[in-house]
Amino acid sequence: MKAAVAIKRLAKVEELRLWRQEIAQASELRATPLLGFVPTMGALHDGHMALVQRALSECKNVIVSIFVNPLQFGANEDLDKYPRTLQSDVDKLQEAGAHAVFHPAVEEMYGPGETTRVVPPAELTDRLCGLFRPGHFAGVATVVTKLFGQVCPDVAYFGEKDFQQLAVIKRIVADLDIPVKVVGVPTVRESDGLAMSSRNVYLNKEQRQIAPELHRSLSLIAENIRSKRVSVSKALQEARKRIGELPGVALQYLEVCNPHSLQPTEDATNTLVVLVAAKFGDVRLIDNLSF
Ligand code: AMP
Numbered sequence: 001m002k003a004a005v006a007i008k009r010l011a012k013v014e015e016l017r018l019w020r021q022e023i024a025q026a027s028e029l030r031a032t033p034l035l036g037f038v039p040t041m042g043a044l045h046d047g048h049m050a051l052v053q054r055a056l057s058e059c060k061n062v063i064v065s066i067f068v069n070p071l072q073f074g075a076n077e078d079l080d081k082y083p084r085t086l087q088s089d090v091d092k093l094q095e096a097g098a099h100a101v102f103h104p105a106v107e108e109m110y111g112p113g114e115t116t117r118v119v120p121p122a123e124l125t126d127r128l129c130g131l132f133r134p135g136h137f138a139g140v141a142t143v144v145t146k147l148f149g150q151v152c153p154d155v156a157y158f159g160e161k162d163f164q165q166l167a168v169i170k171r172i173v174a175d176l177d178i179p180v181k182v183v184g185v186p187t188v189r190e191s192d193g194l195a196m197s198s199r200n201v202y203l204n205k206e207q208r209q210i211a212p213e214l215h216r217s218l219s220l221i222a223e224n225i226r227s228k229r230v231s232v233s234k235a236l237q238e239a240r241k242r243i244g245e246l247p248g249v250a251l252q253y254l255e256v257c258n259p260h261s262l263q264p265t266e267d268a269t270n271t272l273v274v275l276v277a278a279k280f281g282d283v284r285l286i287d288n289l290s291f
Contacts, residue, residue, distance in 0.1 A: 072139030
């Protein structure tokens with residue numbers, strides 16, 4: 001049995017700072033990182049919990065933030081209906097053995113007149129999700145920079161599921177000399193291949209049935225390019241047609257890119273990543289596969 005100690009619930013930055021000081025004072029000279037951090041928007045599933053488990057296995061203390069960040073949602077996006085399940089999230093984190101959960105209110109994070117924004121470089125954000133969600137990555141970069149300043153983690157864990165987000169965060173940490181080690185964690189999938197996402201609950205039965213086609217298409221592209229030596233453009237063309245024929249599905253993008261620069265490439269001699277975004281009715285799903 002794990003987790004005899006009650007998880008700390010922190011809603012104020014001041015409380016968070018006090019807790020941060022307490023654990024620093026309580027620790028001796030250490031080889032393992034003192035504090036691992038998992039930023040989330042809640043509605044926790046096994047994908048989030050894989051990040052928490054990884055953090056627990058590598059750090060002395062683990063804190064998870066739950067904050068649905070208004071800055072990263074566009075005007076016509078799903079901010080209002082984004083699932084909010086705080087109590088069951090806290091229960092899951094307690095059960096897993098996390099040490100603290102930071103769940104600030106919007107006013108705690110963004111005071112009146114607080115208008116500084118962290119804008120990641122256009123070469124990483126003027127493509128893929130950035131094209132369809134203007135301002136999204138500035139919203140993400142701003143909240144993550146604030147959270148890093150508040151939590152002062154040694155290590156922060158992000159899912160490879162949000163591949164472009166991970167690239168953006170690595171870049172701002174490097175460019176702004178933020179003293180946090182960023183770790184990417186592989187995507188956790190349902191048994192039929194669908195990448196776990198808080199938005200999957202909004203898929204209706206038919207949409208849920210065809211949603212694994214996204215991952216299947218990515219696998220097919222990887223296989224065609226690697227085993228069958230099909231060209232990148234031909235493999236993409238076939239997969240775009242395949243996804244385009246799914247009923248009620250609108251493909252936003254499907255690209256093969258260099259995993260570091262996120263620039264599209266035809267050169268299959270190095271590691272590649274194929275990234276996809278598609279709308280199933282109102283529900284926007286993303287996925288990617290490195291190969
Ligand atoms: P979110 O709550 O959607 O902002 O996600 C919080 C963190 O969990 C991000 O770093 C995501 O990339 C990560 N994450 C979300 N879904 C998955 C998944 N299926 N597998 C691994 N990590 C994930």
